[in-house]
Amino acid sequence: RGLEAAELLHLELAVENGTGGQAPARPLTWQVEYPGQDPEAQKDKLVWEVQVSERDMRVLVPLVQELELLNTSPLTGVPRTVPVTLVTVEVGGAVSELSEPPGCESADTQVLQVSEGCDAVFVGGKESRGARGVRVDFWARRLHASLLFTVWAPLLPLRVQLGDTALEQVRGWRLPGNTDSSAVDVEDHGEDAERRARSCRPQYQRTAVRFLAHFVAHPQDGGRHLSYLPGPEWLLDVTHLVAGWARVQDPRVA
Structure with a gap:
């Protein structure tokens, strides 16, 4: 039959002059000695940490x-x-x-x-x-x-979405200016320089570029099942976040 708990010791602790400027935790060390115990015997000491605060x-x-x-x-x-x-x-x-x-x-x-x-x-x-x-x-x-x-x-890498993947030159539509930004040489003189300044360059089609991403949460147990925001069929448009970092790999093409 289990023994009922009995109160063996009751302590009342008091702190003088409040706690101002003192450590909030006070160590309290105590040990139990029994009558007839060998004075030289090693005694176990217990240390309590008493939290002291002016507020409960x-x-x-x-x-x-x-x-x-x-x-x-x-x-x-x-x-x-x-x-x-x-x-x-x-x-x-x-x-x-x-x-x-x-x-x-x-x-x-x-x-x-x-x-x-x-x-x-x-x-x-x-x-x-x-x-x-x-x-x-x-x-x-x-x-x-x-x-x-x-x-x-x-979830990286991002997805790149183009409005049109086939871009061509617009026939019959040319823009003022030379095809080469350095076409007008400062050393050119006379009619040759004037002709180059009045030359036109071809106009090409344009298309919009969007950058999309899945946002996911991985399972805490290390599994492979991902949670998607708000669902696996959704991609969030992050173009406004990364457009300033986007670069064309070959500027001679686009």
């Missing part, structure tokens, strides 16, 4: 405006940040911003990172994938709290 804080709450992040940093090189504010809830319901330095950690830095001051989570372009349910832990003294984020990352 019960809950740590991290506040954010969003728990979902679209990671466009691999495309732009610009970090995406979500600010975090840590508050505590005291007995009686009083809420106040955390005044002491907290601790924090991201469970997967390949997806999401947390700032040293624990005041923001962010993606900076070095992350290798997206994921759902990425945990970020926060703690202060004995209090602990976590947030779960969803990060969507672009």
